Amino acid sequence: xxxxxxxxxxxxxxxxxxxxxxxxxxxxxxxxxxxxxxxxxxxxxxxxxxxxxxxxxxxxxxxxxxxxxxxxxxxxxxxxxxxxxxxxxxxxxxxxxxxxxxxxxxxxxxxxxxxxxxxxxxxxxxxxxxxxxxxxxxxxxxxxxxxxxxxxxxxxxxxxxxxxxxxxxxxxxxxxxxxxxxxxxxxxxxxxx
Amino acid sequence: xxxxxxxxxxxxxxxxxxxxxxxxxxxxxxxxxxxxxxxxxxxxxxxxxxxxxxxxxxxxxxxxxxxxxxxxxxxxxxxxxxxxxxxxxxxxxxxxxxxxxxxxxxxxxxxxxxxxxxxxxxxxxxxxxxxxxxxxxxxxxxxxxxxxxxxxxxxxxxxxxxxxxxxxxxxxxxxxxxxxxxxxxxxxxxxxx
Numbered sequence: 554x555x556x557x558x559x560x561x562x563x564x565x566x567x568x569x570x571x572x573x574x575x576x577x578x579x580x581x582x583x584x585x586x587x588x589x590x591x592x593x594x595x596x597x598x599x600x601x602x603x604x605x606x607x608x609x610x611x612x613x614x615x616x617x618x619x620x621x622x623x624x625x626x627x628x629x630x631x632x633x634x635x636x637x638x639x640x641x642x643x644x645x646x647x648x649x650x651x652x653x654x655x656x657x658x659x660x661x662x663x664x665x666x667x668x669x670x671x672x673x674x675x676x677x678x679x680x681x682x683x684x685x686x687x688x689x690x691x692x693x694x695x696x697x698x699x700x701x702x703x704x705x706x707x708x709x710x711x712x713x714x715x716x717x718x719x720x721x722x723x724x725x726x727x728x729x730x731x732x733x734x735x736x737x738x739x740x741x742x743x744x745x746x
Numbered sequence: 747x748x749x750x751x752x753x754x755x756x757x758x759x760x761x762x763x764x765x766x767x768x769x770x771x772x773x774x775x776x777x778x779x780x781x782x783x784x785x786x787x788x789x790x791x792x793x794x795x796x797x798x799x800x801x802x803x804x805x806x807x808x809x810x811x812x813x814x815x816x817x818x819x820x821x822x823x824x825x826x827x828x829x830x831x832x833x834x835x836x837x838x839x840x841x842x843x844x845x846x847x848x849x850x851x852x853x854x855x856x857x858x859x860x861x862x863x864x865x866x867x868x869x870x871x872x873x874x875x876x877x878x879x880x881x882x883x884x885x886x887x888x889x890x891x892x893x894x895x896x897x898x899x900x901x902x903x904x905x906x907x908x909x910x911x912x913x914x915x916x917x918x919x920x921x922x923x924x925x926x927x928x929x930x931x932x933x934x935x936x937x938x939x
Contacts, residue, residue, distance in 0.1 A: 585778055588920070589920045589922055589923055592918050592923065593919060593920075593923050595916045596910075596914050596916050596917060596918065596919055598914070633918045636916065637916075717930070717934075718934065721790070723788045723789050723829065723830075725788075725789065725827075726785055726786060726789055727782045727786075727922070729782055729922055729926075730785065730922065730926035731926075733922075733923035733926045733927050734926050734927055734930045737927045737931070738930070741910075741911070
């Protein structure tokens with residue numbers, strides 16, 4: 554079983570993430586995250602948009618939202634939205650997502666975390682684009698809700714992308730904006746001039 | 747009076763825009779558009795985020811949202827959000843925005859429309875980056891809500907940017923994603939590698 558050279562998956566974690574005080578919390582699933590990020594994922598050819606939360610009722614909420622747009626009134630009212638939400642995969646945590654990708658491709662995924670703060674073990678945008686195109690392993694890009702991924706997720710990743718607006722004096726993008734910009738940088742970089 | 751070489755303003759129009767059937771409508775102001783787009787605008791150094799609607803009650807809603815985060819409870823609870831929403835300017839329509847920019851800079855702004863569909867009179871990303879950096883005139887980037895800007899806005903602009911995902915088989919980004927990606931392409935293109 555081989556991987557598609559352009560396989561990129563993304564994961565949005567609701568736990569463990571940080572709150573404003575830097576404490577580890579679990580955040581609530583946000584309807585618009587599912588819509589905006591699945592639309593960007595589908596646009597840039599992302600195979601899977603994993604939405605992870607350890608809370609059963611929150612995973613049920615994800616399933617209900619997706620079901621409405623996949624099979625309910627939303628599916629006939631808005632076929633484009635139906636198609637976008639088809640990439641959403643509810644999950645429990647990052648370990649489960651790693652396992653699902655390994656089971657599918659029989660290759661350990663390259664797990665790349667994201668952060669608005671500079672981190673050690675950075676992997677540059679150019680390098681990650683090359684890794685995605687080489688297709689030697691599936692790549693999973695991990696995003697945090699609230700005030701970002703907890704240190705244990707960052708530390709367990711294979712690398713971390715540099716902050717999007719590293720030189721700006723203000724760096725408080727929504728996770729919806731951050732995902733959109735990173736997909737454009739990684740998946741569309743040479744297509745526009 | 748001179749312009750700052752890096753002056754870029756953006757406008758989000760709620761009228762005249764298209765609905766799914768291609769009819770011209772006025773759309774409702776969306777709270778999260780203000781938050782996500784103002785955060786991206788502030789991150790990329792955009793001077794003004796004009797939010798235009800001809801409806802008085804909708805402009806009042808914009809003012810109330812901004813006031814909550816500038817002066818109300820939100821200002822002390824979240825200083826970063828206060829700073830972001832400081833770039834929001836309620837407006838009536840595109841003519842009023844053009845006039846405000848002309849009054850400020852005494853130079854006619856270059857008005858560039860955006861569309862998910864290919865249009866004639868395209869201005870490329872590289873060309874627009876050069877125009878912004880040259881600083882010979884303020885640049886206004888115009889976005890539509892709902893299913894995009896009405897033809898009369900596209901036709902009256904000085905140029906139109908190519909669709910973001912021109913080669914994708916799916917091109918239904920949220921306006922929040924579209925603004926974020928275009929600001930990154932225009933304002934941050936040479937800063938990351």
